[in-house]
Amino acid sequence: MAKNLVGVRGSFFDFVDDPWKFIGQEEKSARFYSDGLLVTENGIIRDFGPFEKVSQKYPNLHFTHIKNRLILPGFIDGHVHVPQTRVIGSFGEQLLGWLQQWIFPEEMKYKDRSYAREGARQCLDNLLAAGTTTCQAYTTSFAVSTEEFFEEASRRNMLVVGGLTGIDRFAPDEYIDTAQNFQRDTARLIKTYHRTGRNIYAITPRFALGASHDLMVACQNLKREFPDAWVHTHISENPSEITQLKQFHQCNDYLSVYEKYDLVGKKFTGGHGVYLSDDEFRRIAKADAAITFCPCSNFFLGSGMFRLGRATDPEHRIRLTFGTDVGAGNRFSMINVLDEAYKVGMCNNTMLDGSIDPRNQNLPEAERNKLSPYRAFYSLTLGGAHGLYLDDRIGNFEVGKEADFVVLDWAAGQRAIAWHESLLVGANGPQTMDEAAQLLFSIMILGDDRNVDETWIMAERVYQKTVSEQTASARK
């Protein structure tokens, strides 16, 4: 038997398909083993299934037995700003004013390598403590901050997507850089980091309002030269932004700017998409591109409510990730993202059920806005991986995938969860998929990062909540 086999026994919950395909029967998209065994070799999943069955094949396997917890694939944060870690939760502005008042002054400090390293360290440690094992990240316009991001992620062996964040207008002179420098630095960074270890590089124009024609051409050139690189940007977040963008780029809608420079296609992600038109949704679906839904941020900056039910229209289903958008998002935890996403969905549901304006009634779309625990945790795991074109590597416990996972304590966090738990499960934890799904709903609505007990990367435990934290958050 190979010496580097690692076994983990416990209750596993993951997804094999998109729950939005199974209206009323969403459990068909999921998989639950109340007593399961995951066997990995060098961090890659070698076997997975019911303990009774799988353990017979590995009679000498030493395994870790995790009791009274739910084990899920690691969470995927599709949109986070590493250099905004220290200014998370800054008061009082919508997007454009908030950038000028709080964000650019802070991000300017990231031209200093040690400041950038410390920021990356804090950000990634916060993500791991929240159960997030993969993120797609912005850095700054300084190459050193991009280098430090990838270096710190590599130290933690995290699968990350990131890139130098290009902006040549709409920010202070000390912060912006020229299109030529951006193209040169990005090319060098792609050669250094893309597919080195677990790093993935994204060509990252910050947003089209901060990009001149020359910078967009630089991105177009880079995508042509490095077609395997990802593309990550913002789209259609705030009404003032969209008005100014249309004037500056002389375009009909936001998406058309990225289309004009051949950036919209596979491996393209636009963050937010709050005000996308039906036509833009259709074009994104056709291009097989993705949008990241960032409800914490969209509420915090007052941006608006993403139309989840439209994005999941089976006729034009787009790829989706969910994201924190820290520091406009005020939490590192994807569990909190689900909490806010659920509320966005319910508001959209009310607006489309015909009770406000019968002319806008659309019952199928209204229903698709309801974020069940299946739809929710799919979006953080297999759905997020699909959105990032990483579902061949992560997102569930399929054999051959990389073993990143999170261990959830359903009884931690605020006391109300314990009340839910006592209604839902017996002493031995959830025994059926329905019980497990109900517990997951309790966690997403009542919980937060206190429910994350352990985080594992490539079958190694990299985060464990301390005993004092467990005691503090345990039900009394």
Ligand SMILES: [Zn+2]
């Ligand atoms: Zn953002």
